[in-house]
Amino acid sequence: MKAIYKREVASYFNTVIGFVFIAILVGFIGIYFLAYNLAGGYPYFSYSLGSVLFIFMLAIPILTMRSFSDERKSKTDQLLLTAPVGISSIVLGKYLAMITVFAIPVCISILCPIIIEFKGDGFLLVDMATIFAFFLLGSVYIAIGMFISSLTESQIISAVGTFGILLLLYLWPNLIEFLPATASMNMIGILCIITIVVCIIYAITKNWVVSVGLEVVCVLTLVITYFVNQDIFEHRLSLIFSNISFIDTFESFAYNQIFDIDGIIYYLSIIGLFIYLTIQSIQKRRWS
Amino acid sequence: MIEVKDLVKQYGNHLAVNHLSFTVEKGQIYGFLGPNGAGKSTTMNIMTGYLGATSGEVLIQGVNILEEPEKAKKSIGYLPEIPPLYTDMTVYEYLMFVAELKKIPKKEREHSVEKVIAMIKLEEVSHRLIKNLSKGYKQRVGLAQAIIGFPEIIILDEPMVGLDPKQIIEMRDLIKQLAKEHTIILSSHILSEVSAICDHIMIISHGELVASDTPDNLERLMSGQSVLQVTIKGNENKVISTLEEIEGIDKITTLPELEQGFVELQITAKDDKDIRENIFYQCANNQLPIYNMQYNKVTLEDVFLELTQCEKEKKELDVVEELEHTREEENEGRIETKDRNKENKEDRIQEHNNENREEDINESNI
Numbered sequence: 001m002k003a004i005y006k007r008e009v010a011s012y013f014n015t016v017i018g019f020v021f022i023a024i025l026v027g028f029i030g031i032y033f034l035a036y037n038l039a040g041g042y043p044y045f046s047y048s049l050g051s052v053l054f055i056f057m058l059a060i061p062i063l064t065m066r067s068f069s070d071e072r073k074s075k076t077d078q079l080l081l082t083a084p085v086g087i088s089s090i091v092l093g094k095y096l097a098m099i100t101v102f103a104i105p106v107c108i109s110i111l112c113p114i115i116i117e118f119k120g121d122g123f124l125l126v127d128m129a130t131i132f133a134f135f136l137l138g139s140v141y142i143a144i145g146m147f148i149s150s151l152t153e154s155q156i157i158s159a160v161g162t163f164g165i166l167l168l169l170y171l172w173p174n175l176i177e178f179l180p181a182t183a184s185m186n187m188i189g190i191l192c193i194i195t196i197v198v199c200i201i202y203a204i205t206k207n208w209v210v211s212v213g214l215e216v217v218c219v220l221t222l223v224i225t226y227f228v229n230q231d232i233f234e235h236r237l238s239l240i241f242s243n244i245s246f247i248d249t250f251e252s253f254a255y256n257q258i259f260d261i262d263g264i265i266y267y268l269s270i271i272g273l274f275i276y277l278t279i280q281s282i283q284k285r286r287w288s
Numbered sequence: 289m290i291e292v293k294d295l296v297k298q299y300g301n302h303l304a305v306n307h308l309s310f311t312v313e314k315g316q317i318y319g320f321l322g323p324n325g326a327g328k329s330t331t332m333n334i335m336t337g338y339l340g341a342t343s344g345e346v347l348i349q350g351v352n353i354l355e356e357p358e359k360a361k362k363s364i365g366y367l368p369e370i371p372p373l374y375t376d377m378t379v380y381e382y383l384m385f386v387a388e389l390k391k392i393p394k395k396e397r398e399h400s401v402e403k404v405i406a407m408i409k410l411e412e413v414s415h416r417l418i419k420n421l422s423k424g425y426k427q428r429v430g431l432a433q434a435i436i437g438f439p440e441i442i443i444l445d446e447p448m449v450g451l452d453p454k455q456i457i458e459m460r461d462l463i464k465q466l467a468k469e470h471t472i473i474l475s476s477h478i479l480s481e482v483s484a485i486c487d488h489i490m491i492i493s494h495g496e497l498v499a500s501d502t503p504d505n506l507e508r509l510m511s512g513q514s515v516l517q518v519t520i521k522g523n524e525n526k527v528i529s530t531l532e533e534i535e536g537i538d539k540i541t542t543l544p545e546l547e548q549g550f551v552e553l554q555i556t557a558k559d560d561k562d563i564r565e566n567i568f569y570q571c572a573n574n575q576l577p578i579y580n581m582q583y584n585k586v587t588l589e590d591v592f593l594e595l596t597q598c599e600k601e602k603k604e605l606d607v608v609e610e611l612e613h614t615r616e617e618e619n620e621g622r623i624e625t626k627d628r629n630k631e632n633k634e635d636r637i638q639e640h641n642n643e644n645r646e647e648d649i650n651e652s653n654i
Contacts, residue, residue, distance in 0.1 A: 085391075287339075
């Protein structure tokens with residue numbers, strides 16, 4: 001793992017990618033810091049960070065696009081996968097290397113609250129906690145980007161795919177508002193989701209009995225629940241989907257000044273999930 | 289050393305490796321031979337743990353590579369078809385990285401890398417970026433990567449592709465040198481390459497093992513009857529009627545006429561007797577000048593083509609059986625032919641190399 005980690009970090013700085021990534025983040029954080037805090041005189045650096053989140057959509061794909069796609073394209077994955085190292089060490093080595101590169105602009109941004117502190121009354125603790133949340137949120141996005149990169153051989157598809165998903169996540173809280181509120185529409189929505197899940201299960205297992213059985217059981221339960229207690233279904237879809245929103249935790253750090261332990265655990269589990277999925281996607285490719 | 293048992297690899301509906309079984313013994317050079325797409329690379333990829341198998345197992349020194357990959361991979365060095373090089377590193381950095389990846393202890397790493405660099409003659413380029421190297425050097429860096437730490441088994445997938453004739457000879461010597469202490473498996477679709485360095489050849493076609501023997505045995509297996517090719521000046525009917533008088537001729541076939549007034553014939557003798565003298569005197573007595581007379585020896589190339597043609601799938605099975613059979617039967621009586629074959633083979637090596645390199649270039653263009 002150490003060998004891969006060292007090589008990856010070095011490779012980000014042998015090519016321009018590492019520098020471009022750091023420059024973009026530092027540049028935009030600097031601009032918002034200048035506008036909100038220095039020129040605007042606002043004492044919270046956390047607000048500037050909250051506004052700069054959109055830059056993840058552009059910067060993270062640059063960092064993650066080549067992680068596995070490039071290895072596959074140039075066939076260097078043959079070296080890694082035939083060496084006496086486990087797939088999990090390969091994935092972890094690469095992930096930690098990306099986190100390390102990402103940590104550089106984050107560390108630089110620590111200077112901003114310190115500057116505010118020198119110039120007047122800052123809120124150092126809140127700002128530091130927000131920088132920490134910013135780092136964790138970025139790490140979640142990097143894990144997602146790495147997973148997408150492990151799915152494809154093309155860096156372009158990997159970058160565009162990551163961008164698309166991050167854009168979707170960015171817009172997520174607003175999109176949820178468009179979901180219907182009435183009980184009947186919510187029930188139909190849940191039915192659709194269950195059907196999609198059952199189709200996926202069928203595609204994986206190719207087992208008619210299990211899939212159809214599952215579908216029938218779920219539909220019956222839904223319909224019975226609907227007639228017993230309609231109120232449960234009101235706003236159900238928005239409630240379910242709002243759990244997926246990654247930005248909420250960051251916002252409670254940045255805007256509400258809450259040190260959200262649940263949120264941190266949530267971030268860490270999402271990171272773990274995507275690292276696991278990356279390992280599985282590489283394993284699967286060996287066997288198919 | 290290596291045991292491959294009933295290996296199957298299926299890609300969708302395509303059967304890339306079809307119930308392949310063989311064993312590899314210590315300290316020999318094995319050659320995997322087969323046309324493009326025969327399943328050589330897939331087999332090697334499974335043996336090195338890069339791919340999983342649909343069914344069957346691979347034991348590396350008794351360790352199943354699919355069950356205990358990290359343990360089994362320690363004793364293998366692998367050079368894939370396309371050398372797995374990180375082009376943004378220098379040769380030295382890259383080899384140090386590979387040494388660390390292969391878990392060579394820190395103290396020995398530097399020594400080990402320097403030994404390999406000296407062995408493969410990479411000193412000149414060791415501090416250059418890999419992306420700036422020529423194809424030949426890249427191939428050598430790939431080989432260096434495979435032998436770092438000197439694993440017991442070295443697997444090379446088409447190691448000679450892209451090398452110039454001088455480098456091919458160097459590479460061949462290097463492989464022979466390595467074979468003193470290591471077991472080597474290499475694959476190729478170039479016959480001369482395999483017959484020049486391998487102790488044992490395995491011919492693969494459509495994912496199946498169609499023949500497995502020493503190069504000499506394979507040639508002998510196919511030679512059967514020698515065919516005499518003769519060019520005689522004169523009228524076709526007269527030539528044939530004259531020749532038919534000779535005793536001991538089994539069959540005469542006329543080949544298409546190349547030049548006006550000349551007859552091209554293929555003559556097979558009964559019991560594989562040498563009838564060249566008889567033909568000479570018979571033709572001389574009948575005023576028929578002989579312009580050319582030579583034995584068409586069966587080369588490995590013919591064996592290869594014969595064994596790997598699709599339409600002959602059924603025949604392939606027969607050949608394997610026949611092979612087992614003839615191997616026991618054939619012995620001393622053939623030594624002379626064998627030597628002649630060898631000379632013939634070596635003459636043709638250079639020729640083959642040139643031809644095959646052209647083929648490679650064409651393929652890569654496509």
